[in-house]
Amino acid sequence: MPSTRILAPNGKQGEQIDLPETLFASPVNESLIHQAVVRQLAGRRRGTADTLTRAEVSGGGAKPWRQKGTGRARQGSRRAPHWAGGGVAFGPHPRGYEQKMPAKMRRAALRGVLSAKQAEGALRVIEGFGLDEIRTRDVIGRLEAWNAEGKVLVVLPARDELVERSCANLREVRVVLAHSLNVVDILEADTIIFTREALARSREVYA
Known part of the structure; x- marks a missing residue:
């Protein structure tokens, strides 16, 4: 069973927790993931x-004559396709490009x-951001402490104005809710940060 340690806002490692196998130890089906990505981008x-x-x-x-x-x-007509202005x-x-994909397949791709x-x-699994005010600099410090590099995906259990607005000016940081995870955002991220509550919420929704 995969496991990880909970990180404090200062980067200090805390207790070790087991990650749900259904979410983090599932088979990776590349063709299924590709289908999910194409579906999402087409939509x-x-x-x-x-x-x-x-x-x-x-x-x-x-x-004409x-x-x-x-x-x-x-x-016969100036409106024919081979005429200029025809x-x-x-x-x-106009048409829709949406593609259908069964929910079981979508979730299997997400787990993959x-x-x-x-x-x-x-x-990364964190205890929380521990923000007292909207402050981008504090978020930058925490990301550095958590060794979050490149594009960062932050997963929250519910809306959090302090975190969302503090991350708003960070171009490489994207904040999503646990029940709205999608394949494209996860694939594009170099680091994925779950709060402890978001991890539990994801287990409820997807496991």
Whole structure:
């Protein structure tokens, strides 16, 4: 069973706790994770690109010139796709890009990336931030004490204005709630920080 030590705000190691095997010792299915990532990124697409077909372009009701006798190729409308200013053939139209994926598969992918990050040593479990006021400098000091490098994902059990606003100006720090974890955020993070309560909440939701 994987385990880790609880970190105090000053970086001092505390008691050792066992991590839930269902979250941090699950098999890593790369194809399943890839499917989950593609689904999530596709869902972010707005899908608002639109073009006019020949039926929607204004004008072109009259035949440009008579059928025979001009020496030119016959034409029926100025709205045809091969005319400048004409309609677009097979152009994009507004549509949804959402992809369906069963909940069991989504959770299996999430457990897989959490297990991979834990195996890499990217996981930190803290007692809490211990902030008395909104202060970015204090958060920076704590991240350094916890050896949190690169892009940092902070997982909270519930909304915390002190932590969220203190992290707002840190470009490499992202704060999410335990019940809103997703595969893309976890994969992009170099360090993942759970509070003790967030870890318990994640176990309730995903394990």
